[in-house]
Amino acid sequence: MQQPVELPDRIEVGPVIDEGHSLASVSDKIGGIVLKRKTTLGWIFGFLISFVVLQNLMASATWLFLKGVGVWGINIPVGWGFAIVNFVWWIGIGHAGTLISAILLLLNQSWRNAINRFAEAMTLFAVMCAGMFPVLHTGRPWLAYWLFPYPNTMDLWPQFRSPLLWDVFAVSTYFTISAVFWYVGLIPDLATLRDTSKKRWQQVTFGLLAMGWRGSARHWQRYEKASLLLAGLATPLVVSVHTVVSFDFAVSMLPGWHTTIFPPYFVAGAIYSGFAMVLSLMIPLRHFYGLQDVITMRHLNNMAKVTLATGLIVGYGYIMEAFFGYFSADVYEKFMIWNRMTGPYAMFYWTLILCNVITPQFFWFKRIRTNVFVLWCLSIVVNIGMWLERFVIVITSLHRDFLPSSWSMYWPTVWDWLTFTGTLGFFMTCIFLFIRVLPSITIFELRMLLPGARVKEPIAQ
Amino acid sequence: MSVHTVDDLHPIYGIMAEFETPGELVEAARRTREAGFRNFDAYSPYPLHELDEAMDLHDNRVSLFTLIGGLLGCVGGFGLCAWCMAVALPLNIGGRPLVSVPMYIPITFECTILIAGLTAAISMLMMNGLPRPYHPVFNVERFANASRNKFFLCIESDDPGFNRVDTARFLESLDPEEVAEVAR
Numbered sequence A: 001m002q003q004p005v006e007l008p009d010r011i012e013v014g015p016v017i018d019e020g021h022s023l024a025s026v027s028d029k030i031g032g033i034v035l036k037r038k039t040t041l042g043w044i045f046g047f048l049i050s051f052v053v054l055q056n057l058m059a060s061a062t063w064l065f066l067k068g069v070g071v072w073g074i075n076i077p078v079g080w081g082f083a084i085v086n087f088v089w090w091i092g093i094g095h096a097g098t099l100i101s102a103i104l105l106l107l108n109q110s111w112r113n114a115i116n117r118f119a120e121a122m123t124l125f126a127v128m129c130a131g132m133f134p135v136l137h138t139g140r141p142w143l144a145y146w147l148f149p150y151p152n153t154m155d156l157w158p159q160f161r162s163p164l165l166w167d168v169f170a171v172s173t174y175f176t177i178s179a180v181f182w183y184v185g186l187i188p189d190l191a192t193l194r195d196t197s198k199k200r201w202q203q204v205t206f207g208l209l210a211m212g213w214r215g216s217a218r219h220w221q222r223y224e225k226a227s228l229l230l231a232g233l234a235t236p237l238v239v240s241v242h243t244v245v246s247f248d249f250a251v252s253m254l255p256g257w258h259t260t261i262f263p264p265y266f267v268a269g270a271i272y273s274g275f276a277m278v279l280s281l282m283i284p285l286r287h288f289y290g291l292q293d294v295i296t297m298r299h300l301n302n303m304a305k306v307t308l309a310t311g312l313i314v315g316y317g318y319i320m321e322a323f324f325g326y327f328s329a330d331v332y333e334k335f336m337i338w339n340r341m342t343g344p345y346a347m348f349y350w351t352l353i354l355c356n357v358i359t360p361q362f363f364w365f366k367r368i369r370t371n372v373f374v375l376w377c378l379s380i381v382v383n384i385g386m387w388l389e390r391f392v393i394v395i396t397s398l399h400r401d402f403l404p405s406s407w408s409m410y411w412p413t414v415w416d417w418l419t420f421t422g423t424l425g426f427f428m429t430c431i432f433l434f435i436r437v438l439p440s441i442t443i444f445e446l447r448m449l450l451p452g453a454r455v456k457e458p459i460a461q
Numbered sequence B: 001m002s003v004h005t006v007d008d009l010h011p012i013y014g015i016m017a018e019f020e021t022p023g024e025l026v027e028a029a030r031r032t033r034e035a036g037f038r039n040f041d042a043y044s045p046y047p048l049h050e051l052d053e054a055m056d057l058h059d060n061r062v063s064l065f066t067l068i069g070g071l072l073g074c075v076g077g078f079g080l081c082a083w084c085m086a087v088a089l090p091l092n093i094g095g096r097p098l099v100s101v102p103m104y105i106p107i108t109f110e111c112t113i114l115i116a117g118l119t120a121a122i123s124m125l126m127m128n129g130l131p132r133p134y135h136p137v138f139n140v141e142r143f144a145n146a147s148r149n150k151f152f153l154c155i156e157s158d159d160p161g162f163n164r165v166d167t168a169r170f171l172e173s174l175d176p177e178e179v180a181e182v183a184r
Helices: A008-013 A023-034 A040-069 A082-106 A110-112 A116-137 A143-148 A163-196 A198-208 A219-250 A260-289 A297-327 A331-342 A346-364 A372-399 A412-438 A443-449 B024-034 B051-056 B061-088 B101-127 B141-147 B166-171
Strands: B012-019 B040-043 B153-155 B178-183
Touching: A023 A412, A023 A443, A023 B040, A040 A116, A040 A331, A040 A412, A082 A110, A082 A116, A082 A163, A082 A219, A082 A260, A082 A412, A110 A116, A110 A297, A110 A443, A116 A143, A116 A163, A116 A260, A116 A331, A116 A412, A116 B101, A163 A198, A163 A219, A163 B141, A219 A260, A219 A412, A219 B040, A219 B051, A219 B101, A260 A297, A260 A372, A260 B051, A297 A331, A297 A346, A297 A372, A331 A346, A331 A372, A346 A372, A443 B024, B012 B024, B024 B040, B024 B051, B024 B153, B061 B101, B101 B166, B141 B153, B166 B178
Parallel strands: none
Antiparallel strands: B012 B153, B012 B178, B040 B153
16 A cells, blocks of 8 residues: 555644544554443444334244244335335445445555554445345245256256346355455454454454464564455456346346446445445444544545445446436337336435435535535435435336236235334344444555655665 | 664664655655665555556566466366266267367356465465565564554665664665665
C-alpha cells in the first residue's frame, strides 16, 4: 500500500485518520473495545432486542417445518414471494462489503482501511440471512443437500443448465471466499489481541485463532500477496454473484424479468443498497464507540458519493425497464410495465421511485453528505427502497401473467413477516456479537495510515 | 547496553534486537544482510514493503499455486457440468446439445474462483508454517509489542556466521533499543 494521496478537495472533508494517533494508541483503542471495555448497558439492550427479534425466525421456521410453505402468502401464479424478495435484498446488502474490501483495495483507496473489516462481517451475516430463504423456500429444508451434485443411490444429478443451480454455486462460493478473506484479514489483529490481553482464557482463545502469527517479514510478504490475490478473485466474484442472481429472473421467459439490463442493474442496485446498509450500521457504531477519529467524515462522505453514483445507475435501470416495455411492441411487456405503474401494486412502485431515485439526489449536496443524522436517515430510506424494488420486480411480474383467468394477488402472511423480521434480528445479533468479541476495525491497516508509519528515508543511500 | 542473556548452558534460538521506528528496522535488516547473515528475520506490526528489498524477499509461489488452483477449478468445474449432463445423466431436451458450453460457464467460473481463493489462503498459511501457536521468539517478553508498536530483528543461531558474543555485539552496533537472547 502506498502513501495515501491527499487531494485538495479531500482535505476539506478531513483526513482518513485524525491527528494525534500513534501505533500504540490505535492498537489500544480498537483492541480495547474488545478486551478492556466493559459491556455497556447500550450493548446489552441492543443485543437483547436483536435476540428477541431473532426468535421470530425460530418460531416461523418451526411453524414452516411443521406445516409446509402453505403458511406463507405464496400461491400460483406468485410462487416466488417474500422468500425470493428477501433473498435478493440480503445478498445485495452483502455486496458492499466485498466491494469495500476487495475492489477498493485493488484501487488503492486507503480510506477503506478503517471500514473494510466491519463491512466484510456485514457481508458474511447478510449472505447467511440470504442463504436461509431459498433453503426454507424449498419446503423441505432437510433435503437441501439435494441441491449439490453428489453421487447418490437415485443416480440423479442436478440440472447444470438451470440458473437456480448456478445460484447454489455462486452463493456458496461467495460465502466461502468472503469468510476466508475476512479471516485472513483478521489474523494479524488476532495476534495483537493475543499479545495485549491480560486474561488467560483470552490469550489462549486469541492465540489459537491467530495461529501463531508473529509479524515476520517473510510471512508479511506472502500474506500481502495472498490478500491481493484474494481481492483480485473476489472482485469478479462479487460481480458474478449478483449477475447470477439476476439470471434467475432474466433467463426466464417472463415479461418484466426477461431483460438484458438485469445483470448490470442488479449489481449496481446491490452496491447501492449495500453502501446504504454500511452507512446505517457504521454511523451508530462510530457514535456509540467514539470512533469518530478513525471513521471520519471523509469515510461517510465517500460512501455517500458511491451511494449517489450507484443510485443514478439504478435510476437509469428503471427508465430503461419502462422504455423496453414500451419499445418491445409486445402486448405482454407493455401490459406488465403499465400494470406495475398503475395496477394494484402501483403504490409500491412509486414509493420505490421516491426512495431510490429521488432520495439519492440529496447526496449531491455536501452539506447533506456531511450531516451525520440526515445521512443516516437517508440510508434507511434507501434500504427500504431497495427492498421495495425487489418486491416490485418479483411480485408485479408474476401476479398478472399471460392469462387473466389465472391472475391473482399476493399478500404476505404473518409468517412471512416473522421470517423476514427474524432474519433482521439474526443479522443484528451477529453484528452485536461481532463488535463485542472481534476488532471491528482493521488495526494493522490503520497503522499503515499513520504519519511516521512509513520508512521515510529511501533505503539505498 | 547490556545484553539480556538466557543462561550460558543451553543453546539459544537466536539474538533479537528491538527498534523504535520502521526506518531503523529496515536499515538494520539491510546491514544484517550485508554483514553476511542469511538466517534472520524482521518482525513488524504491519507489512513494510521496504523490508522485502532489504531482505531480498521475493517468494512468488503463492501466486503460482493460486494459478494452478484456479486452472484446476476451471477444468474441474467444466468437467463436472459436462460429465453430469452428457455422461452420467444425459437428457435429450428438445434436441439441445448435451455439452451446452455457454450454460456451463457460470459454474465453471465459480469453481475457478473457489479453488483459486482457497489455494491462495491455504498455501500462504502453509508456506508460512502456520498454524504454529508456539515459537521461540515469543520467549522474549518485549516481543509482545511486535504486534503493537515495536520493530524487531532476530538473527537465528543456525546461521553459519552466528556467534553468541560477536552477533550480540553486531546487533548492538545497529543502535537498537534493546538486545536480548531468545531462549529455544
